[in-house]
Amino acid sequence: MSLPPGFLEELRDRASLSQVVGRKVIWDNRKSNQGKGDMWAPCPFHQEKSASFHVDDRKGFYYCFGCHAKGDAISFVRETENVSFMEAVEIIAREVGMPVPKQDPRAQAKSDKRTQLAEVMEQAVQWFRLQLRTGAAGAAREYLAKRGLSEKAQAHWEIGFAPDSWQGLWDALKAKGVEDDLIFGAGLAKPSTKGGRPYDTFRGRIMFPIRDARGRAIAFGGRAMDPNDKAKYLNSPETELFDKGRSLYNVKDARAAAGRGQPLIVAEAYMDVIALHGAGFEGAVAPLGTAITENQLQMLWRIAPEPIITLDGDAAGQRAAL
CATH class of the missing domain: 3.90.580.10 (Zinc finger, CHC2-type domain)
Known part of the structure; x- marks a missing residue:
């Protein structure tokens, strides 16, 4: 077949x-x-x-x-x-744990859709990057500067900004002719439950693209600018591209660094990975949830025989390590 x-x-x-x-x-x-x-x-x-x-x-x-x-x-x-x-x-x-596609035309259609979703994700990466340069992102730039992230570092990690507006990304993608189902399928917007317009998944957040081992943008992590936001970090919902329990932040570059003999370090969040990288530890990754999954452990052991777990010492970090 x-x-x-x-x-x-x-x-x-x-x-x-x-x-x-x-x-x-x-x-x-x-x-x-x-x-x-x-x-x-x-x-x-x-x-x-x-x-x-x-x-x-x-x-x-x-x-x-x-x-x-x-x-x-x-x-x-x-x-x-x-x-x-x-x-x-x-x-x-x-x-x-990968299902083998059945021999029917829908298999090809699914593969084609995954390619289209990846292309939409790349458009979103670029749009968020542009928003970081706008006046609305002043507080975000200030926060990144306080965390010691130079413009060069921001460019390396492709850090962006999601404005605190309901349809900013939606309108930008629609203006480029992107179909509704692809925007929803990429996890970038949600339909209104009140009969109104669809709204962006990420609003008022600093954006971190999440790439897979092949380098494709498969999801985003967003850090809230509002200190009162209930979700300090928000990940993309699971999609045809993104399986949270099988993904690690910075996995592609960390695998290359481990191949050069650097230690594989498991940190708590995106900013921890970026800080470690800036200090010379390029083999740093972060899980994308409240716990390290069995699949993530298998990924880690495939990269290095003795990954170093450096999750935070608080209760959440200890639960994640266990």
């Missing part, structure tokens, strides 16, 4: 090759470096005592310097389990 564009790439992103291969081999711990995803073992495809079978967990490929077997997680499952390509895909998808 034909799979929608992007599905296999996301499956390979979620699946840890070392975990898939690790069920069939015994790693040579003297030769392997788990922190860098550099793993060695005797080859499962031919008889040998030396560890000539190499797994590059970060790139997602294996290669045997003895028999020259090579491939990715899917080909490994195919060869070791003697199954078809689609059966191997289904085995790995079940392990990482």
